[in-house]
Amino acid sequence: MTSSRRPRTLVVCVAAAATAAAMGLAACSAGKSGGSINSSSGAFGTVPTASGTPTAGTITWAEPPGSAPTWIFPITPGADFTVYSTDDFSYESWRPLYWTQSGTSPKIDQALSLAYLPTYSNGDKTVTIRMKTNYKWNDGQPVTASDSLFFLDELKAAVKESGSNWGQYSPGVGIPDQVVSASAPNATTLVLNLNKPVNPTWFTENNLAQIQPMPVYAWAKSSATGPVLDFTNPANAKAIYDFLAKASGSTGTYATNPLWQVVNGPYRLTAFNNTTGAYTMAPNPSYDGPKSKVVPTLQAVPYTSDTAEFNAVLSKSVDIGYIPQTDVPQISRVKSSGYHVFGYPDWGFDYVNYNFADKTGDFNNIINQLYVRQALAHLEDEAGYVKAFFHGAGGLAYGPVPAVPTSPYSPANAVKNPYPFSITAAANLLKSHGWKVVPGGVSTCAKPGTGSGECGSGIPAGTKLTFNVLYVNDPAITGEMLTDWASDAKKVGIAVTLQAGTFNHVVDVADDPGSPKTINQWAMSDYGGFTDEPYPTTFGIFNTSGSDNGGFYNDAEANKLISASVTGGNPNAVKAEASYLTEQQPSLFQPNIDFIIVWKDNVSGQPAAIQAMTQYYLNTELMYLTK
Amino acid sequence: MSAYLIRRSATAIVVLFGVSVFIFLMLHVIYPTPAIDVLGPHANKFSIAQWNRQHGFDDPWVVQYLRYINQVLHGNLGYSYKLNQSVASLFHERWERSAWLSGVTLVLSIVIAVPLGIYQAIRRNTLGDGILTTGAFVTYAMPDFFLYLIAIDLLAISFPIFSFEGPQTTSMISIIFDFRAMTLPIVCLTLLNLAGYSRYMRSAAIDTLAQDYIKAARAKGLPERLVLLRHLVRNAFLPMITLIGLSIPDLLAGNLICEAVFNFPGLGLLFYNSLGNADYPILLAYTLVGAVLVVVGNFVADIALTVADPRIRLV
Numbered sequence: 001m002t003s004s005r006r007p008r009t010l011v012v013c014v015a016a017a018a019t020a021a022a023m024g025l026a027a028c029s030a031g032k033s034g035g036s037i038n039s040s041s042g043a044f045g046t047v048p049t050a051s052g053t054p055t056a057g058t059i060t061w062a063e064p065p066g067s068a069p070t071w072i073f074p075i076t077p078g079a080d081f082t083v084y085s086t087d088d089f090s091y092e093s094w095r096p097l098y099w100t101q102s103g104t105s106p107k108i109d110q111a112l113s114l115a116y117l118p119t120y121s122n123g124d125k126t127v128t129i130r131m132k133t134n135y136k137w138n139d140g141q142p143v144t145a146s147d148s149l150f151f152l153d154e155l156k157a158a159v160k161e162s163g164s165n166w167g168q169y170s171p172g173v174g175i176p177d178q179v180v181s182a183s184a185p186n187a188t189t190l191v192l193n194l195n196k197p198v199n200p201t202w203f204t205e206n207n208l209a210q211i212q213p214m215p216v217y218a219w220a221k222s223s224a225t226g227p228v229l230d231f232t233n234p235a236n237a238k239a240i241y242d243f244l245a246k247a248s249g250s251t252g253t254y255a256t257n258p259l260w261q262v263v264n265g266p267y268r269l270t271a272f273n274n275t276t277g278a279y280t281m282a283p284n285p286s287y288d289g290p291k292s293k294v295v296p297t298l299q300a301v302p303y304t305s306d307t308a309e310f311n312a313v314l315s316k317s318v319d320i321g322y323i324p325q326t327d328v329p330q331i332s333r334v335k336s337s338g339y340h341v342f343g344y345p346d347w348g349f350d351y352v353n354y355n356f357a358d359k360t361g362d363f364n365n366i367i368n369q370l371y372v373r374q375a376l377a378h379l380e381d382e383a384g385y386v387k388a389f390f391h392g393a394g395g396l397a398y399g400p401v402p403a404v405p406t407s408p409y410s411p412a413n414a415v416k417n418p419y420p421f422s423i424t425a426a427a428n429l430l431k432s433h434g435w436k437v438v439p440g441g442v443s444t445c446a447k448p449g450t451g452s453g454e455c456g457s458g459i460p461a462g463t464k465l466t467f468n469v470l471y472v473n474d475p476a477i478t479g480e481m482l483t484d485w486a487s488d489a490k491k492v493g494i495a496v497t498l499q500a501g502t503f504n505h506v507v508d509v510a511d512d513p514g515s516p517k518t519i520n521q522w523a524m525s526d527y528g529g530f531t532d533e534p535y536p537t538t539f540g541i542f543n544t545s546g547s548d549n550g551g552f553y554n555d556a557e558a559n560k561l562i563s564a565s566v567t568g569g570n571p572n573a574v575k576a577e578a579s580y581l582t583e584q585q586p587s588l589f590q591p592n593i594d595f596i597i598v599w600k601d602n603v604s605g606q607p608a609a610i611q612a613m614t615q616y617y618l619n620t621e622l623m624y625l626t627k
Numbered sequence: 628m629s630a631y632l633i634r635r636s637a638t639a640i641v642v643l644f645g646v647s648v649f650i651f652l653m654l655h656v657i658y659p660t661p662a663i664d665v666l667g668p669h670a671n672k673f674s675i676a677q678w679n680r681q682h683g684f685d686d687p688w689v690v691q692y693l694r695y696i697n698q699v700l701h702g703n704l705g706y707s708y709k710l711n712q713s714v715a716s717l718f719h720e721r722w723e724r725s726a727w728l729s730g731v732t733l734v735l736s737i738v739i740a741v742p743l744g745i746y747q748a749i750r751r752n753t754l755g756d757g758i759l760t761t762g763a764f765v766t767y768a769m770p771d772f773f774l775y776l777i778a779i780d781l782l783a784i785s786f787p788i789f790s791f792e793g794p795q796t797t798s799m800i801s802i803i804f805d806f807r808a809m810t811l812p813i814v815c816l817t818l819l820n821l822a823g824y825s826r827y828m829r830s831a832a833i834d835t836l837a838q839d840y841i842k843a844a845r846a847k848g849l850p851e852r853l854v855l856l857r858h859l860v861r862n863a864f865l866p867m868i869t870l871i872g873l874s875i876p877d878l879l880a881g882n883l884i885c886e887a888v889f890n891f892p893g894l895g896l897l898f899y900n901s902l903g904n905a906d907y908p909i910l911l912a913y914t915l916v917g918a919v920l921v922v923v924g925n926f927v928a929d930i931a932l933t934v935a936d937p938r939i940r941l942v
Contacts, residue, residue: 163666308792311791
């Protein structure tokens, strides 16, 4: 399982271009001395404790732009895989084996999980999972181990047809490819035999947590009126998958198809508008997981731009919404109209990727030097960016595991910047490695060679410290951060040419595994980042053969540590991996912007559920409306 | 007349062919295949190539073009892999909304702009003309999104008289009678159109007032009311017919920013979102439909001109 590409545009502004430009003017007017929030905490506002008398009603929730569900079947194809359609829409009705979010922390919430923590045996090649007995389908039938097995067999059938049929698929790694055989010896026990040892923590949190038990008795069919089939037969599994996937492609029938009415989660879909993406979910009275005394009906209200969503908040038309990044300066207006506000950064990282294969100006050899990457990191004023460009609503991140949210796997250098902002430190690093630093000009290599105090391998005398950075022009804060960084780089004679482009253009040029023709056209690229898995390995991103290793980073030690995170027996292996990568700086890590949610004063509930919304988890069953 | 119709039809086909080739070719250059959209960002080269082969995206572009045109001629406008729906069904779900919004706006704009323009022409350089001219220039110069945002902030948020967004229902009857939700978008769009239309009408009326037949009518002692109605309005309206013909494409898709700001799920919004999502099958179909409407709009305007002015003959 690799991390998923962060939908950063969901968190920030995707308003009408013209509107965004207008709002941007206001955003730009704040200097680096602006802002009022302690950026090291990452939190923006607070969540009050639950209060008030619960009353029945409907909670309206603002669906961010572009997040209208286009898929309902739990095995979600890559094309339909988004944070909201997967996590919020699907999980409301079909809960995963393990719930991997607890407030703002990316860790398993036992109470919300359908199974007890698994046990590993046979040298970490056999996994035994025991299902809880209190969870039932909404017609009273128990959720069994066979329902989990059904998911796995359908997953196998899906990826056998095409790897694209599951957005989380990583060939040969994790489920389903590593599962050699699986069985359900009784109603509550699921046993998986794997082809090789796995890191138990990685497998549980990043793989087993993906399993969503599906009702065998209702879904194991190849037609609406057909009999229930033996899904363990691969031919049947394929026929069932084709039937369910076809039904899932029919967005107009989501609320009426009897298939999707069989649920084990807190909600059941009752209305779906496939033109707008609006939907309504009624509470499932049979749900036996944690819930409030009076579970509200959930109504998702789609917004096509951040501007429209923010207008809805200002006019008090939604109970739960969010504040677009460009509108953060208007928070007081939102508060005064009767909303609570809380923001927190997403669990993941934004980065400017280095191109370790770009031969233009010997950039590949320059960036291969650790001291250069360290100097570039020293030039990044993260706290300043958060203050000035995020209006205080952001968290710091020095490596692939950010300073916040905190996790059991956060290494020490995740919270203490190993390369704090210091132009002097950057200049000294360059000088001490044979560079003639020309502040305001272009520094050059004065001492070529591989010895101490010399520029390093492959860097001839006279090599100039000049290169380009390709970045996305939306959101505007990306350009603002890079412009500031380039300005500071200039002070030590690093001449950076900034080139803005659309997301598609930047990915086309800079995602080199897909476009090797452009390999020498970019030195650095910034097109977003990744949302980390609960067990935050960068497998797929910074290992040499990673499918998302767009910059051709190649480090034997990193490969070894990443491999240990996935296959080693040490549950804390990922901590060493994150620590090493934070030290090695395979890319320039950037601060993470807060996702700021707002909720009306008459909405209350468990604080953790409200906090979790900043991580794209929606648990309205743990909330309630007050009188 | 028949010869004219045949000639115009032939020209229209050539124009549409040219537009379709140009758009398809441009699209092919920047978006040769939707494979990544379908297979996801982690797809490897092998699976992308396999998908392209299975779906004909590795054929020469000419073959792909002919296949696409064949589909279009059979009513298949393509498939949006990002929205999991056929483009035709996406258009079908939305066109009525956009047509209603634009249609009402167009009618209101004309109904108000024509008398306004004539009034200004007759009362040229008076205080009333000056005020209306200033108002028209201000509205015309104002970015449309700015007007929408001000209207929402003032009349939906500060003084919540109207809704901040368009109707979200799928029922056209509900949309038509949802005055609270439809008022702001219709009024704003009308104001924006009105500014241009009234200026056109004013100029045309001033030109017409200077014509000899107006002077002759007045010299013959025809009442001023009849001079205006019989001679001025009919002649001054001719340029407006061309303008209205050119506005026909807007009926379906001219309100892109308006629909985006007012969260109004019409065709303009679909196009806007498709731009952001790089949903090229929708963009391609939308552009083609737009081209058809431009051709049709011009054609209708030409016919309408001959009806309004018998001196004009279609040859």
